[in-house]
Amino acid sequence: MSQHILEWLPAYHDGELSAGRRQQVEKHLLTCPDCSAELQAIEDLSALLKAEHSPRLTSPERFAAQVQLRLPHSSPQEIHPGGKVLPRWVLGAPLALLIGWAFLQAALIVTAIILNAVQVFGLQNQLWPNWVGAESLIEAVGSLFALNLGLLVLTAGLWSVWLAFWWVWNRSQNLEIGTDRI
């Protein structure tokens, strides 16, 4: 007899197994009385629990009216103005911008290294015989590098300030970002 599959039986009973695993369990159950008995016990327990009836409930209309009586006068917007959790774009947009700036910065660094190497080793005439503007190109790359570095720092700085502001504001409202204990 193959190895028992007791650990899969609860998930099998609950319909939580993948199709492949379910077939594996069903095949095993055909030949294994121990696992079949265990599954039967799980099913018996479930049937016993479900046999317990639900209580007699107040009618939905009456219950809804009772809830209305307990609601505060303020609307949800007045209770938590702008109380949404952090929207995804607030995290995503600046992050995408930072990644873009960083990629551009890396490309500029590589370009500067290549151009410097070409100049140091005097290869520009061999590589580009008709081209005389290497120095001005290096200067342009340097300026772009400085500009991009500024943008990178500015974006990161503004984003950090915005996140810090959001966090402090949420704490002051006794809210939490993401999941919560309500």
Added chain:
Amino acid sequence: MHDRDLIACAQQGDRQAFSELVMRHQNSIISMLYHMCGDARLAEDAAQEAFVRVWQNLQRYQDQHAFRSWLYRIAANAALDSLRRERPAVDLDSLPISDPDTGPEQTAEANQRALQVRQAIAHLSPPLRMVLVLREYQELAYQEIAEALDIPVGTVMSRLNSARSQLRQELLSLPEEA
């Protein structure tokens, strides 16, 4: 009207839309709380409290989360708070009254069994009870339970296994596997 539309209206302060949401979900929430608390009066009270919290926090609800899971999470917290405040009484009112189709002996036996089940569930720790109730009575998928209780799916499975094991020992008197 879809739940999403009702939520959007309720977020703007539309109490009628909120009442419609309450009526749609009250049965499942009270049923869950009843099995959690074992007391119909306490369950209805906790359900009302849960819906008040839903109203108060509706602005924080995120569309990408299932409303049902969010609602169950709030109801679960309301149940835990209720149980901390008040000890549930044995709820004789909610036991089945004598059915003309069955004899008094069978009714008494059914009542006895219902009490045993309720007591066995009450003996479980709240985290185990919560997972069991959401699975057995509300028939939520493991992933939904995980979302509702904010725990990993693996924890759902282990808690469910522990809860079933304990109940089997108490109700079915079956020997446990090594």
